[in-house]
Amino acid sequence: MSTAINRYTRHYINGQWVESTGAESFESFNPATGQPLSHTRFGSEADADAAVQAAQTAQAALALTTRQERLDMLQRIAASYSKHQAALVDAVQQSLGAPRMLCERLQVPAGLMQVQAWSRVLADFPFEEQRGPHLLLQQPVGVSLCITSWNWPLNGPMGVLLPALAAGCATVWKPSEHASATAVLLAQVMHDAGLPPGAFNMVLGNGHVVGRRLVGDPAVAMVSFTGSVAAGNAIGQASVAQSKRVVLELGGKSPFIVLPDADLPAAVKACMTGLLRNSGQSCNAPARLLVPRERLAEAEAVAAAVANHLVIGDPAEPGTQMGPLGNEMHYQTVQRFIEHGLRDGAHLVAGGTGHPQGLEAGCYARPTVFSRVPDDAFIVQEEAFGPVLVIQDYGDVDEAVELANRSEFGLSAYVVGGAEQARQVARRLQAGMVHINGAEMDLGMPFGGVKHSGLGRKFGPEGLKAYLEPQSILVPAAA
Structure with a gap:
């Protein structure tokens, strides 16, 4: 019996679904049966540019939002995610081949666990600290690029997109081409949560066109990458060359x-x-x-x-x-x-x-x-x-x-x-x-590696700091 093939041809940019202008495409197959599952049209460099421009435009207003406004944003994401949970379970099971039990008990619930964890971090995080007469602020680093892998297609993205938004950073997300089904659903979750236009953007694409263009965009201030050591090292070098903040989660043994x-x-x-x-x-x-x-x-x-x-x-x-x-x-x-x-x-x-x-x-x-x-x-x-x-x-x-x-x-x-x-x-x-x-x-403890396993940390207050830049406000000492 043949199964209908899902077609993913649109990106999520500036609060809207927009058709891809790319020429390349990618075919996915059900790993359990080998049968065709989906067709993804990759984005172009122009699509990548549009996503970054939308994020850059949204950044100024997002940076000025209050802690409570960001907490409300996370709660709206949680409510929207819950409504899509059944569809997310189906998508992970079919596209990743994960057992139904794992999808229902961990793969999909992990997304809500991430919302809860980041809400706790955000509620208690000291964005302002008095040091003598001076003030230390934690300011949003700016437009953040998140490139994620396919093996945990919800936990992985939620673990980097949420702290970016919690810090007041507009985001551009490039999911793995092997995870288009869950990526499109997660983008719909964000849309239904009513995020400000441009606060969250998603571009479907491969690494050598879309990924490279996004990493190289001077408007991107921070890059979070999850994937192979080789790709991570290349992204890290390109990011540091432009003085970007970078967090890498790479291999393990x-x-x-x-x-x-x-x-x-x-x-x-x-x-x-x-x-x-x-x-x-x-x-x-x-x-x-x-x-x-x-x-x-x-x-x-x-x-x-x-x-x-x-x-x-x-x-x-x-x-x-x-x-x-x-x-x-x-x-x-x-x-x-x-x-x-x-x-x-x-x-x-x-x-x-x-x-x-x-x-x-x-x-x-x-x-x-x-x-x-x-x-x-x-x-x-x-x-x-x-x-x-x-x-x-x-x-x-x-x-x-x-x-x-x-x-x-x-x-x-x-x-x-x-x-x-x-x-x-x-x-x-x-x-x-x-x-x-x-x-x-x-999820309240920092996660990340040493040696070739990566750079920087995710989760916990340390994970939120990856999206923040310390700013010292100096005032004269009292006479």
């Missing part, structure tokens, strides 16, 4: 350390759950499992059991635990990653290349576990961004810390074990965020 006194079977299962929750397509997914050397075989057996019994299949089915990868290009990338591990002689604990049995159509990958591989091997050091786990063994806790830090990435890390030792280990890890004993993400 997060270690999950199981301390000697931990419940190893439970810890391994928790690691696998965290890795496989979004088919491994999370930058902070625990992709390296570090276990005591004498318990390596036990860890391998537990990981294999989880991988081999995971319910993989149609995202629309209630019992599905893992759906397909997001698109065919990424499926092929993950396959090459697994092939690399096999060529390097890594011990294959579970999974491997190809599709799971009975799921030959679509972008389904096999949950794969490697072990007994050199610490400098490609699959240990590079990001799979898929359902691939590498198990490493250590002799003592010092070696575990050394192995965890022996990476070019430093986004997140995980430690399981006795509370006191876990805290001590966490302090020694080179990672922007460390989860101890199953602690979940907290």
Whole structure:
């Protein structure tokens, strides 16, 4: 049975839907079936220019809005988002291939969690501070450009668009071309929330035309990018060359350390759950499992059991635990990653290349576990961004810390074990965020990486500061 193809040919600029003037287009396919899903007409440089111009025009008035006016704006966004929730669930399930349960419980609700978190930050943030006779103000940095990825198509954008608006910055958003369905719906959410014209703008497009034009526009004061290390470095260099503020969330290869006194079977299962929750397509997914050397075989057996019994299949089915990868290009990338591990002689604990049995159509990958591989091997050091786990063994806790830090990435890390030792280990890890004993993400805490995992922070008051510029008002001391 054929399915109607959705066509996305309009951008959202200056409070209106406008037809794209671009010549290029992009075809999306349902990752669960391989069938055509949508057609997106990319924007042109002229469309990018129009979006920035609209934001620049809106910036002066938006910067003068009060804290309460911005809080009201966030609440209108929340109310509008809630009305579109059912459609958003359908869009994420179909375009990303995320299981229905994940869409309903996390992928879509995460957008509302972001509104709640940023409302709390905005309500308490000190925009003015008295320092002796002087005054320190936090002023909006100006027009902000947000370029987001496809793997968390609502949580990602809401995590950068909302703080920009909360800070009083007009925004231009370029979503991933793989996430057009959710992007158009989210733009409609913003429209229905009644934002001032030009405060929020969206341009559909690719990186080498629309993205490059937006990053290079001198009217853009701040750039937030989520994506690959290569693209992030290029954007960072181009932004710094024009003295723009920049926040980069890039790759990760997060270690999950199981301390000697931990419940190893439970810890391994928790690691696998965290890795496989979004088919491994999370930058902070625990992709390296570090276990005591004498318990390596036990860890391998537990990981294999989880991988081999995971319910993989149609995202629309209630019992599905893992759906397909997001698109065919990424499926092929993950396959090459697994092939690399096999060529390097890594011990294959579970999974491997190809599709799971009975799921030959679509972008389904096999949950794969490697072990007994050199610490400098490609699959240990590079990001799979898929359902691939590498198990490493250590002799003592010092070696575990050394192995965890022996990476070019430093986004997140995980430690399981006795509370006191876990805290001590966490302090020694080179990672922007460390989860101890199953602690979940907290949107009130800053999130970001060190080393090649990025620059700057999202979430919490530190995330809001990314969109603010300190201004010192000096007055004469009293006689």
